[in-house]
């Protein structure tokens with residue numbers, strides 16, 4: 001394809017449930033050996049970049065934290081630029097650490113609401129709290145609007161259904177930070193120092209990864225791992241640049 005750089009989604013492409021997908025390690029080694037610039041572009045909002053880095057290390061993938069782009073990191077940079085220091089963080093896991101690293105701390109009554117995939121934190125009372133903040137005019141940030149993701153025992157609801165519920169109830173639409181927002185792809189692409197036309201995105205989500213990357217001007221490869229669904233691909237108007245069995249086949253395309 002002649003692309004000079006690769007952006008890799010993590011969940012469903014490099015691993016599923018903290019287990020590397022067959023061939024993932026070898027493919028990353030191949031990319032490293034051939035000095036092909038790459039970054040990880042994940043929509044996970046449950047883990048800090050440090051934790052993702054450590055998890056990758058446990059799988060045998062050694063990368064610098066700076067190679068990992070997440071919506072929490074992107075949102076924290078965005079808020080820092082706006083000189084916002086407190087936000088109501090509706091999150092789970094340790095992604096709050098990426099906000100803390102930029103000097104942003106949680107406050108229940110902040111003028112800014114950040115919603116990620118909060119899992120079991122999406123309780124009725126927390127959702128009502130978030131709803132009331134939006135009604136009071138808080139800046140409403142969605143780290144992602146994915147519908148679902150592949151967990152240990154099947155598909156799980158992601159942030160999207162809850163963000164949509166808040167939008168439906170309160171009125172204003174959220175500002176989307178993660179994939180498929182063009183700015184998010186551009187954050188990683190400008191870090192590489194190339195233009196979108198020089199980059200391939202590889203993902204398992206036809207909407208956030210593939211549609212997002214194509215609209216950002218990149219080539220987009222869909223893998224048949226993770227949350228991939230043949231039925232969804234067939235019914236979709238989105239046409240990936242290529243569809244491959246797994247990350248293992250990437251080496252034949254570069």
Ligand SMILES: [Mg+2]
Pocket residue numbers: 009010011012013203204205226
């Ligand atoms: Mg994925």
